[in-house]
Amino acid sequence: MEEIAITNNNLPRVVIIGAGFAGLHLVKMLEKKPVQLVLLDQNNHHQFQPLLYQVAIGGLEPDSVVSPVRKLFKSCSNMIFRMVKVESVDAENKRVITNLGFVKYDYLVIATGSSTNFYGLKNIEDNSIGLKSINDAINLRSWILQNLEKSIDGIGEEEKQKLIKFVVVGGGPAGVEMAGALAEFKKYLLANDYPEINSDYMKIYLVQAGDRVLPTMSERSSFHAMKTLRKLGVEVVLNARVNDYDGQHLHYSGPGGKDQILSGVIIWTAGVKGNAVEGFKQSSIVAGNRFAVNEYNQVGDYKDIFAIGDIAFMQTPAFPAGHPMVAQVAIQQGRNLGRNILSLVKTGEVKNKFRYRDKGSMAIIGKKDAVADIKSIFFNGKFGWLIWSVIHLISLTGFKNKVAVAVNWAVKYFTYEKANQLIIRRYAPGKVQQ
Ligand SMILES: Cc1cc2nc3c(=O)[nH]c(=O)nc-3n(C[C@H](O)[C@H](O)[C@H](O)COP(=O)(O)OP(=O)(O)OC[C@H]3O[C@@H](n4cnc5c(N)ncnc54)[C@H](O)[C@@H]3O)c2cc1C
Structure with a gap:
């Protein structure tokens, strides 16, 4: 195996695997510092x-939600x-x-994030x-639009209904946001853009294994989110453990025994x-396929290998899980790791233990509502929505034109006028599905 040609400039080399939130913020900390960064x-x-x-x-x-790495770090010499x-x-x-x-x-940072877990199903x-x-998102957009188109002609009633019954499995923020957005698609776009479709056929389900949605947020947030989703027409199914899909029905075990949704x-x-990534002792990897790290994000006994972000499992008294x-x-x-690497380079020691400053959690539910738990204060409704939007727009760090994204987003969000309903590439769903 050949070495990838990267000029050695005699500075300590920090190799970072992953240009996600963790990797990018580490690069920013080490920009213009006496280290060579290889991302x-x-x-x-x-x-x-x-x-x-x-x-x-x-x-x-x-391209409003992805940004080329080379462009983000154009000036990072x-x-x-x-x-x-x-x-x-x-x-x-x-x-x-x-x-x-x-x-x-010389120093290795693993910031490879996480991927979808199907738990062997x-x-x-x-x-x-x-x-x-972004691939998933574009594929899903195609799948939704293809099924809407397919549901119009040449098939029986049951098939029509099946094609546009959407089930979101998982009641965390991503599931709640997705279900809310689908419900609003039905409410604001379906009748106008697809007048041939019987809107009663389009159904959205949110299936959640636990007894409330947004289980990591306050009970008030969960309750408000559930109420809002139901008002938007989402069927929220709680205490339901999904176990199979046969191409027609999603099967689950619920409080009333086995059940299914077409x-x-x-x-x-x-x-x-x-x-x-491979190459580590099994003892370095914990449940959830994450690297066990200490409070300096060091993996196992290694002093020069770190894991940060979703891939890192750091247990502390404040976060036993x-x-x-x-x-x-x-x-x-x-x-934090940026500071520690600089201190390692200078003194041979890491100095700063990681302490998480929890800035709160939020989830948006459709166009006009959101829930936010910020330092044990609960916000909801339009105010919650506003907080959610501002925080997300501010967080689009480095994206080419935050203002353009904001304007673009606001216009589309409130009018749905120029919604991007494009099937740019067809999505071929899996093996069971026809
Ligand atoms: C739909 C959704 C909604 C979310 N909403 C929120 C929210 O509202 N608020 C919030 O705080 N968090 C939210 N999260 C979680 C948040 O996005 C993650 O916690 C965060 O992205 C983790 O950052 P990371 O840098 O660890 O990993 P990531 O951002 O996932 O980045 C990992 C990078 O590593 C790369 N990579 C992986 N494996 C390899 C490999 N073998 N070789 C080379 N490169 C590799 C990937 O391509 C990727 O660029 C959401 C997540 C999802 C999926």
Whole structure:
């Protein structure tokens, strides 16, 4: 295997795998510092996952929520980017093995995030779609629009209904936001844009294993979200454990025993697992396929290998079950590690233990409502929505034109006038589904 050609400039080399929230914020901390940064990602872009559902529903175009890494760091003279897929780490020889060759490191940071977890449900994996990447969002947009088109002519009534019965599995923020957006699509767009479709046929279900949606938020937020979703026409099914999909029906075990929902589109937001790279002892990897790290984000016994963001599992007295897999943890760990790497380079020691500053959690429910728990204060309704929007727009760090995105988003959001209802590439759903 060849070494990837990267000039060695005699500065300590920090190799970062992953240009997500964690990786990008680490690069920002180490920009123009006396280290050589090598950023590796399988894609050439950073993606803003919290707004993927807007792309899926045609509310935003894809390039509003993804940004090319090279452009983001145009002025970062000590960073080199390579679009490669990392396959494993050879810690003994301090090398990262990629699909195009190996890269040597002095310090290695794994910031590979997480991907959809189907918990071994093969039929579900083959026939549903997750919402973790811009690819997923564009595919889902195609799938929704294709089914709407297909449901118009030449098929029986039951098939028509099946095609436009959408089931979102997983009642966390992503599931709640997706279900709310689909309900508003039905409310504001269906009759106008698809007058041939009987709108009673379009149904949206949100299936949740626990006894409330948004289980990581306050009970008030859960209750408000559920009430709002139901008002929008979403059928919220609680205490339901999904176990199979046969191409016609989604099967689940609920409080009343086994049950099923006829459905043509299953959107799976029910879980994620870490994108752990190979080459580590099994003891370094914990449940959820994440790397166990100490409070400095060091992996196992390694002093020079770190994991940050979703891929890192850090247990502390305040977070006995690990930190939440959210953007703020990834951002703050990226920044903290930046300080620690600088101190390692200077003094050979890491100095700053990671302390998470929880800025609260939020979820949007349709166009006019949202819930937010910020420092044990609960906001909802239009005010919650406003907080959600401002925070998300501010967080679109480095995106080419925040103002343009904001205006574009607001216009589309409130009018649905120019919704992006484009089937640019066809999506061929899985094996069971016809
Ligand atoms: C639909 C959705 C909505 C969300 N909404 C919110 C929200 O409202 N608020 C919030 O705080 N959080 C939200 N999150 C969670 C948040 O997006 C994640 O916690 C955050 O992205 C984690 O950042 P990260 O840097 O660890 O990983 P990521 O942002 O996932 O980045 C990982 C990067 O690693 C790259 N990579 C992975 N494996 C390899 C490999 N082998 N080789 C090369 N590159 C690789 C990937 O391409 C990717 O660029 C949401 C997530 C989803 C999916």
